Amino acid sequence: MKAWDAIVIGGGHNGLVNACYLQRAGLDVLVVEKNDWVGGAATSRELTPGFLYSNCSYVCSLFRPEIMRDLELPRFGLQVISYEGGAVFTRDGDYLANYRDHDAHRREFARFSRRDAEAYDRYSRDVTRQCRFIQPLLMRTAPDPTSFRPRDLGELLYLGRKFAGLTAEEMALTLRFWTMSISDFLDEYFETDVIKANFALSGIIGTALGPMSPGTAYVLLHHYMGEVDGSVGAWGYARGGMGAVTKALAASFRASGGTIRTGAEVDHVLIRNGKARGVVLSGGEEVYGKLVVSNADVKRTFLKLVEEKELPDIFLRRVRNFKIRGSSGKVNIALDSLPEFPALPKDSPVYRADMHFTDSIERMERAYDDWKAGRWSADPFLDMMIPTTLDPTMAPPGKHFMSCFVQYAPPKINGRDWTDADRDGFAESVISQIAQYSPGFRDRIVHMEVRTPREIEAEVGLTEGNIFQGELTFDQLLFNRPVPGYAQYRSPLSGLYMCGSSTHPGGGVMGAPGRNAAAEILRDLAKPTPHMSPAHDVI
Amino acid sequence: MNHHSTIEPSTDARTLAQSHFRTPRLGTPFQPRIDALGLQQDWYNWAGYRAPHSLWDEELEYFAIRSQAALFDISPMTKYRIEGPDAEAYLDRVTLRDVTKLRPGRVHYTAWCDDEGFVLDDGTLFRLSPTRFRLCSQERHLPWLLDSAIGYEVSVEEETEAVAGLALQGPTSFAVLRDAGFAGVERLRVFDLAEFAHDGATVTISRTGFTGDLGYELFVPADKALSLWDRLMAAGELRGIRAIGYTALNRARLEAGLIVANADFTTAEHAIRADRLRMPDEIGLGFMIDPEKGHFNGRRAILEARAKKKLRHVLVGLEIEGNIPAEHAIVYYKKSQEVGLVSAAIWSPMAKRNIALASLQRPYGDAIVDDLWVEIYAMRELQYQKLMKKAKIVPRPFIKLDRRTANPPADF
Structure with a gap:
């Protein structure tokens, strides 16, 4: 019976990136995907006729340009379009916008505080410095600090040198930045509530923490270190929705000879004598492979797909304790016309930007209080946008797709599972918030898809619906991601690798985990990697 | 909060200022005059303002500085009004040079640093009275200036938009001012300033500039900008006055050996590296x-x-x-x-x-x-x-x- 050179479990973006690099190295690779489509959390789905939904991830910035180039993704249809900055609506009927133009941005802030307007440069300088420190680490395997292998020592030295390259002040700032709350960090620069709320949102997205929780400053950095074609920190839409990313990856993979089986759910990894030998599909079919790579999160991989007895107990305990708490949901809406926001001038570029309604850190923190109590937020934080204002491919002319990322939504409601009634209540909290700022909004809705952590886990396979496959707190980053001793994409089992966002450098449709895992696998196979670009220079 | 009410758009002054997004490059108070003379349509972005590289001929604009009188709009320069009983002590603490030696009616070129001793900017400090100063600079520093003011009885206010500025530079610049009727301007020595009546308001004239030539700088409330421009142009007609853009001024400043922030050095709040x-x-x-x-x-x-x-x-x-x-x-x-x-x-x-x-x-x-x-x-x-x-x-x-x-x- 055929044994594939490698079997990748899960056709999400990281699984496909991994599969592409392995296939291009000459391996014979099979991707098995439980859904009837590929994409994982980067999909475009026509859930109502004529409308494409980016129904999970919805914007693109972190996806590494080196990968787009190596895998020829533009040739397979990937295009990323930068969008305008964004806005926070205020409860007094005004809004605070972020404009791409530096001076317009300053004047906009000056409407609220002249001081804060002029504080932005220093804030931006400090965040940029931190991004420049971390950016080169994204495309490298994190060193194992307990190992004395030359390459780990080399990597540690590299980390150390990079750190030593910082001034004493920057070093202190780096340590604080990685551990402090976004609220405290912003207090050092700004005095105005809505301006702080405007920046704080990047510190909480996808995280089961509030803006006042330590560790959220790093989450902001995680959202700033991407780029759109060299414009660092910019975000864009994948033309055709986020599915365009995985569609291009799948096409690239197939063009290089790879095989994808959809509708093929893995029941468990086939293990013999402590070595992964393939997978067993849920129908019982055995598929053999010389090695197995899991794109699933670390909990799903080791608590569901591998028998516990095969794993060391400390590893198991750490995997069980890995923080992957669901914190968000998604409401995807088809609209028969562009919603109006009376607070916004009709010609405002904000219509083509991301919009928010949470105008103070305190409101964000209160929304988080609901999560802690096991409820969805009564006054949720929304990251809302209408990609069809820039992307003509996702809805018929004049009609629109609206993506609402919603926070907070707990993985369980008061300790019990979500019900359909809960889901409807959750959706209502979102719609009523939007309708407050956009009269007549309800009447424009043609179709709506509501995804609580329950739906995200069930359909996408993300444990608890956590979008990053595990929280981005300092104890779960770099050589501690996902768990100490296993940060180099290998597992306790010979022949079983990890390539999902649970691994370094984490989530956000980056592709880097998939690529770095491929580099490690090819190193184990002693295969050269001329098809893999090194990280772009940060100069 | 009530989820069923609709939030009405507000109409206060802050909301009315929303429309700035339609004009990312503001005109200065002199823009109507400059636009009329801007034959080259060669604009650049000076701190968010539409400023001319050249108006009619960059080479000849330079020679206007050195042979006649050249009028250059410096309104986009950042300006802070610093006032209070502790203003002198405060500025002495913030800036490098000894402000106690800067007499009222005098200007000096100075710079200021962060606590690590790195230069935040350079600029000119005008002492308008014993307790009132104007600080002019390339970059913006309001948070730094406000934070530094803690413990001092002093107010710091950004007045870039409220105050229009002109540099009148070149060999005939004095004659132009005298002929325009600014009596007593002949008494200004280099780095002196004085106030003069203009159009029911006051214009501050200092014998300063960025060209190494005979020259003056004039500051006036924004609503008196156009009448000041017209007054100078009328008086200067027989003395060869011409409006100029930045390219010409930049040549003159280089001959004068003067540095420009974020061109000849990187200011500390902008230095990423x-x-x-x-x-x-x-x-x-x-x-x-x-x-x-x-x-x-x-x-x-x-x-x-x-x-x-x-x-x-x-x-x-x-x-x-x-x-x-x-x-x-x-x-x-x-x-x-x-x-x-x-x-x-x-x-x-x-x-x-x-x-x-x-x-x-x-x-x-x-x-x-x-x-x-x-x-x-x-x-x-x-x-x-x-x-x-x-x-x-x-x-x-x-x-x-x-x-x-x-x-x-x-x-x-």
Whole structure:
């Protein structure tokens, strides 16, 4: 019976990136995907006729340009379009916008505080410095600090040198930045509530923490270190929705000879004598492979797909304790016309930007209080946008797709599972918030898809619906991601690798985990990697 | 909060200011006049304002500075009004030079540093009264100025938009002001300022400028800007007054050996790369430091760097052989070792020399001043003509014009 050179479990973006690099190295690779489509959390789905939904991830910035180039993704249809900055609506009927133009941005802030307007440069300088420190680490395997292998020592030295390259002040700032709350960090620069709320949102997205929780400053950095074609920190839409990313990856993979089986759910990894030998599909079919790579999160991989007895107990305990708490949901809406926001001038570029309604850190923190109590937020934080204002491919002319990322939504409601009634209540909290700022909004809705952590886990396979496959707190980053001793994409089992966002450098449709895992696998196979670009220079 | 109510758009002043997004490049209060003269339509972005590189002919605009009187709109310059019983003590603490020596009615060129002694900006400080000052600079510093004011009885207010500014520079600039009826302007010596009546308001005129020539700067409330412009233009008609853009001014400032923030050095709040930060001694501003005057921001770090010889750079004036401007050329020692970079360079029409400003890594430019070269990559018809030219360190300013300091000032 055929044994594939490698079997990748899960056709999400990281699984496909991994599969592409392995296939291009000459391996014979099979991707098995439980859904009837590929994409994982980067999909475009026509859930109502004529409308494409980016129904999970919805914007693109972190996806590494080196990968787009190596895998020829533009040739397979990937295009990323930068969008305008964004806005926070205020409860007094005004809004605070972020404009791409530096001076317009300053004047906009000056409407609220002249001081804060002029504080932005220093804030931006400090965040940029931190991004420049971390950016080169994204495309490298994190060193194992307990190992004395030359390459780990080399990597540690590299980390150390990079750190030593910082001034004493920057070093202190780096340590604080990685551990402090976004609220405290912003207090050092700004005095105005809505301006702080405007920046704080990047510190909480996808995280089961509030803006006042330590560790959220790093989450902001995680959202700033991407780029759109060299414009660092910019975000864009994948033309055709986020599915365009995985569609291009799948096409690239197939063009290089790879095989994808959809509708093929893995029941468990086939293990013999402590070595992964393939997978067993849920129908019982055995598929053999010389090695197995899991794109699933670390909990799903080791608590569901591998028998516990095969794993060391400390590893198991750490995997069980890995923080992957669901914190968000998604409401995807088809609209028969562009919603109006009376607070916004009709010609405002904000219509083509991301919009928010949470105008103070305190409101964000209160929304988080609901999560802690096991409820969805009564006054949720929304990251809302209408990609069809820039992307003509996702809805018929004049009609629109609206993506609402919603926070907070707990993985369980008061300790019990979500019900359909809960889901409807959750959706209502979102719609009523939007309708407050956009009269007549309800009447424009043609179709709506509501995804609580329950739906995200069930359909996408993300444990608890956590979008990053595990929280981005300092104890779960770099050589501690996902768990100490296993940060180099290998597992306790010979022949079983990890390539999902649970691994370094984490989530956000980056592709880097998939690529770095491929580099490690090819190193184990002693295969050269001329098809893999090194990280772009940060100069 | 009530989820069922609808939020009505507000109509207060803050909301009315929303429309700024339609004009990312503001006009200055002089814009109607400048637009009418801007035949070249050659605009650039100066701190969010639409400012002219050139209005009619950049070469001839330069000669207007050196031969007649040139009018240049400096309204986009950042301006802070600093006022209060502690204003002097506060500014003495914030800025490098000794403000207690700056008498009312005087202006000085100064700079200010962060606590690590790195230069945040340079600018001019106008003492309008014993307790009232105006600080003009390239970049914006409101958070720094407000945070530094803690403990002082002083108010700091940004007044960039409220105050319009003009530079009137050139040999006939005094005659233009006199003929415009600013009686007593002849008494202004270099770095003096005085207030004059204009159109029911007050214009502050100082004998200052950025050209190394005889010249003045005028500040007026924004709503009196156009009448001031017209008054000067009318008075200057017979004395060759012309409006000019930045390209011409930039040539004049280079001849005067003056530096521009974020062109000749990177300001501390904008420097992303830590090695780009500069102490005053590293950009030719060491003369501003007065160790005797008591504490000022950055003092400890600056004095320590001096004592421990930690100053790594030096900004110098260069005279380069030949006539090809060496803009952004690399400076070499013995034609091979890279020791610095030219930040600005021109052929100087007044000095008839090829001049430049350059930042060098000490000891070059400091202890070692010989055998310096610049490599000029001159693009000519899609080919680089590479030239290795000898560079000599020379004192700044590159030109010295007696008319700049003559008292009383001459008619031309």
